[in-house]
Amino acid sequence: MPAHCKATRDGALRMRLSVDEAAQRALQERYDRQLRLWGERGQCQLQRARMLVVGASAIGAELLKSVVLSGIGHCTVADAARVRPEDVGSNFLVSEADVGLWRAEVVCEALREMNAAVSVEAVVGEPAQLLERVGAASIATYSLVAVARQPRSLVQQVADVCWEHDVPLVVLQSHGLVGYVTLVVREHIVMDVAGSGSAVPLASLQLARPFTEVVQFCRDHYWPLEQLDDDAHAHVPWLALLVLAVEDEPQPSVETVLRRLERWRRHNSEPNFTEALLMAKRVLRGASDPPMLLTLERCRSRPVEAVARALRTLQAKRGLPVSRAIPEMHCDTASFVGLQEVYRQRAAEDVAALREVLAADAETATGGACVDDPLLQAICDNLYNMACMRTGPYRPESGCGAGKRRADDFEGEDGAASWLVLMHAYDAIREKHRAPLEDATVLEAALQRVLQQFDLAKVHIRPARIQETLRAAAVELHPVAAVVGAIGAQEALKVLTQCFVPIDGTVVYDGYACRATVLSNPPE
Amino acid sequence: MDTLAVKWSAMDRLLGHSGPFAGSDFVTDDDDSVKQFIRYECRVLVVGAGALGCEMLKSLAMCGFSQLHVVDVDTIDLSNLNRQFLFREPDMGQSKAEVAARALQRRVPSCRVQAHHVDLTTLTPEFYRQFHVVVAGLDSIEARRWLNATLVSLVQCEHDAETPDPSTVIPMVDGGTEGLAGQARVILPRLSACFECTLSLFPMEARAFPLCTLASTPRLPEHCIEYASAVLWPQSERGRDAPLDVHDPGQVQWVYERAVERAEAFGIGGVTYALTLGVLRGVVPAVASTNAMIGSACALEVLKLATHLARPLNDWMAYNGAHGVYVYPFANERRPDCAVCGRPAPLRLRLPRSATLNDLLEVVAAHAELRARRPSIVSDSRPLYMATPPALQEATRVNLPKRLADQLQLPSRAADRLEYLLSLTDPSMPLGRQLLVVLEEADAAQPATDDTVEREA
Structure with a gap:
């Protein structure tokens, strides 16, 4: 674990400011460009994450390169191969002098050089013993497992263990100019769908039912509006105008509020009223519970589920937590700073109130589930930006949607699913014969077997795609392996940082058409 | 091997x-x-x-x-x-x-x-x-x-x-x-759409904050940083001689410290070193x-x-990984009147009759097809404003506050408007561009903004 990340008693992390200032500044600077995407919380999650990557050919190496550069905590690289001459022509992390050495060890050495802060470990051995050497039981200790270009039986074996232990899984493959990435998560909580630096969600201002303190502030400073001079009138923040327009209405209708604002407005060039009229429609029409509250209540993560229930209780008692920040608006400094402070204080009280509800509830409802302060704060901060996603378990045909497939997935111009079954068919042969296949009938027979096995017997696969699959002979073409490896890395980073929304199944990349299509794998 | x-x-x-x-x-x-x-x-x-x-x-x-x-x-x-x-x-x-x-x-x-x-x-x-x-x-x-x-x-x-x-x-x-987004494209010069043909697909860089906000009603930490770099730096001892070098850590630190002071004075929180760097360098995640x-x-x-x-x-691939994975190709058309690979007609700009040279400079900087931020403008081979070299800039700067109508020879006159053909060059536009500037009676013309600008048919 990196020195500046410290686990608190309850498993939460925060940047330890006690480490010397220069080292802290250096880390901030090194990761500055990505901190702007997923924030300090995301980076800390990443820095305490442990990832297992099975397969160190070009595609696995490219995946590793991106996650190591981003500063993941630890990577174990398991691979059964020794460096062959063809690796030198496709895998950037090995070179000529390495031929004959264990590939995982060579790749780990290159990764260490790329980012010394990441701990990297190689596991090597004959294919049959590889999983044993990793230790099936130890898979549960990883934050995420990736399997890159491995035999189908090994993929399934790893996938089953991951599913059993709730460990997210990424499967990667590339064949010539096409490839795919599959993500399997039993349950994944996205803390922030839009990433750090996105706009304050308007719903989090809770303007449909403004809280007492903000009403008080607006009355004290702006009411009655008639008494303000023209300049002050044109600088009342839109947020305050809405609070004043809705405050005595139990169920404010948009129309009433708009009428009031129109009546108060002195002339058409008051920019704050223009903003308020626009915002009234957005804020009041969309006023409802956070979309994810319902989902969170039913999620498997005990702490999150406990917080979701507590939020319901809080909602009935004093309303949902408000945002700590307010959006930029046309007004003077004092108004903005004042309103900002009202929201900041209220948000802090909301978190405290939520903590009390949880404490009172701990024994009965949550079974003592431990909810730490940073998690509580993060949930309150992201109430309107959270999501919960689930996929079905891994099967080779995941995403082909047996039974409810769309014809287009196979037969349309896109035809992502047809590339997927062709890759599986070729892999089924390749696992028996290493040499490239030249006989189309062998591939077609394998394809029929795969289609049957996937319950897709009636599907038509375009002959041109069969021929191209033969031509490519499942080779790992470097730029394509790099594109697919990068997509796999990006999905892994999204899962580990809990920022942005990962794919919900398999994404098939088609390097001929420069297109990628996601085939969903919904939970059963 | x-x-x-x-x-x-x-x-x-x-x-x-x-x-x-x-x-x-x-x-x-x-x-x-x-x-x-x-x-x-x-x-x-x-x-x-x-x-x-x-x-x-x-x-x-x-x-x-x-x-x-x-x-x-x-x-x-x-x-x-x-x-x-x-x-x-x-x-x-x-x-x-x-x-x-x-x-x-x-x-x-x-x-x-x-x-x-x-x-x-x-x-x-x-x-x-x-x-x-x-x-x-x-x-x-x-x-x-x-x-x-x-x-x-x-x-x-x-x-x-x-x-x-x-x-x-x-x-x-x-x-x-x-x-988490990006694009890749293939340009076959003069055979397929060029970068300039599709310039409007790229968003304009965010405009600077209005000076009145920075000076009198700052609300965000960004306002304080911008004030420190745009107003305080030029008044400082070092800033009198040279513009701010955003890659000099000492100067960034100076701006950061001034911004913190200003933020404290106004009760605004959130000025950090990283934010300062972001504002100054326009850092892209x-x-x-x-x-x-x-x-x-x-x-x-x-x-x-x-x-x-x-x-x-052929010819563009868009990628977005923020929500799932989105990769999609699409084909752009060449523009026959592209300023670089086509036959451009003079770009028509409508301004009020009272417009100054400075107003024109603001219009060409904000125009989505021009984005000329260091423009030089020439009329009948007479320089109106030259961004470089410094000696010419010095000599032509005096023209900026003058009304265009007072500085130009009339090529044509219609009843209600004055039209002038000017040449625009800018470091971002190696080929330059002809502008047809139309000065209209105040009541006929809106203040010059993006949407009053139109292309010659």
Whole structure:
């Protein structure tokens, strides 16, 4: 674990400011460009994450390169191969002098050089013993497992263990100019769908039912509006105008509020009223519970589920937590700073109130589930930006949607699913014969077997795609392996940082058409 | 070992076999001539040795391209290391192009990489003419416009002056990223849509905050930082002599400290060093994975162009990884009136009759097709305003507050408007542009804004 990340008693992390200032500044600077995407919380999650990557050919190496550069905590690289001459022509992390050495060890050495802060470990051995050497039981200790270009039986074996232990899984493959990435998560909580630096969600201002303190502030400073001079009138923040327009209405209708604002407005060039009229429609029409509250209540993560229930209780008692920040608006400094402070204080009280509800509830409802302060704060901060996603378990045909497939997935111009079954068919042969296949009938027979096995017997696969699959002979073409490896890395980073929304199944990349299509794998 | 000799390597396999998705000019490489071409003849220029450039260089080398050149004027900074994988901490402060070339050659000894640690605009057309393909991983729209226009200008046409001579067309493969999104495209100068044809697809850079907000009603930490750099720095001892250097840590620290003071005075929180850097440098969020995806997608297009092993992208691929994965190709049309690759008509700009030269400068900076931020304007070969050289700038600056109508000779006069033909040049527009400025009676014209600007029919 990196020195500046410290686990608190309850498993939460925060940047330890006690480490010397220069080292802290250096880390901030090194990761500055990505901190702007997923924030300090995301980076800390990443820095305490442990990832297992099975397969160190070009595609696995490219995946590793991106996650190591981003500063993941630890990577174990398991691979059964020794460096062959063809690796030198496709895998950037090995070179000529390495031929004959264990590939995982060579790749780990290159990764260490790329980012010394990441701990990297190689596991090597004959294919049959590889999983044993990793230790099936130890898979549960990883934050995420990736399997890159491995035999189908090994993929399934790893996938089953991951599913059993709730460990997210990424499967990667590339064949010539096409490839795919599959993500399997039993349950994944996205803390922030839009990433750090996105706009304050308007719903989090809770303007449909403004809280007492903000009403008080607006009355004290702006009411009655008639008494303000023209300049002050044109600088009342839109947020305050809405609070004043809705405050005595139990169920404010948009129309009433708009009428009031129109009546108060002195002339058409008051920019704050223009903003308020626009915002009234957005804020009041969309006023409802956070979309994810319902989902969170039913999620498997005990702490999150406990917080979701507590939020319901809080909602009935004093309303949902408000945002700590307010959006930029046309007004003077004092108004903005004042309103900002009202929201900041209220948000802090909301978190405290939520903590009390949880404490009172701990024994009965949550079974003592431990909810730490940073998690509580993060949930309150992201109430309107959270999501919960689930996929079905891994099967080779995941995403082909047996039974409810769309014809287009196979037969349309896109035809992502047809590339997927062709890759599986070729892999089924390749696992028996290493040499490239030249006989189309062998591939077609394998394809029929795969289609049957996937319950897709009636599907038509375009002959041109069969021929191209033969031509490519499942080779790992470097730029394509790099594109697919990068997509796999990006999905892994999204899962580990809990920022942005990962794919919900398999994404098939088609390097001929420069297109990628996601085939969903919904939970059963 | 020579990678050409490796049996069943990926390149051997694909180049040695044809398929229905191969390009129409593809021939199976039975005599290794295509591989020889990639290895010994095909000269590829990589412009930019940042995150995209590193990835492009690496993927091109792994395809066997061995005659590479790389141009970058930048030096290595700590904040590059989360994605620019050819650089290490001890390389900080050194030339990106030179370190990238050395690192790549160490890993792939058969690849020859020549580094150019210079500004791309200082290289001559003759320099660019020597390449078969140019691949760009640049972070500025201005630099891409310049490169695009240069490559378009290298195309020679047949006698009719219309049909391009294909042997003079140097394809430009261009990549760009921001956060978890990006795009890759293939430009065949004078044959397909060029960068300038589609300039409006790129958002205008965010406008600066209004000065009145900065001076009297700051609300956000950004306002305080902007005030410290735009107002306080020029008044400071060092700032009187030189504009703020946003790459000088001492000067950034100075701005940061002044911004903190101002924020405290107004009761505004949230001024941090990282935010200061972001505001001053217009920092774009970036992560290794997105750059790897786009950089390698560009390298794949170079491989397609050089070998015809598959048809190249026509002509744009959009990528977004923020919500699932979205990768989609689409074809842009060439613009017949494109200012770079077409036959541009003078751009018509409507301004009120009282407009000054300064007003015109603001319009050309904000116009989506011009984005001329350091413009020079000439009327009948008489300079109205020259951004460079400093002596001319000094001499013409006095014209800025003057009304246009008072400075110009009238080419034509209509009952209710005055029309003038002016020439605009700007560092981002190598070819310049004719402007037809129409001054209208105050009641006929709106104040000059984007939507009052229209193109001549």
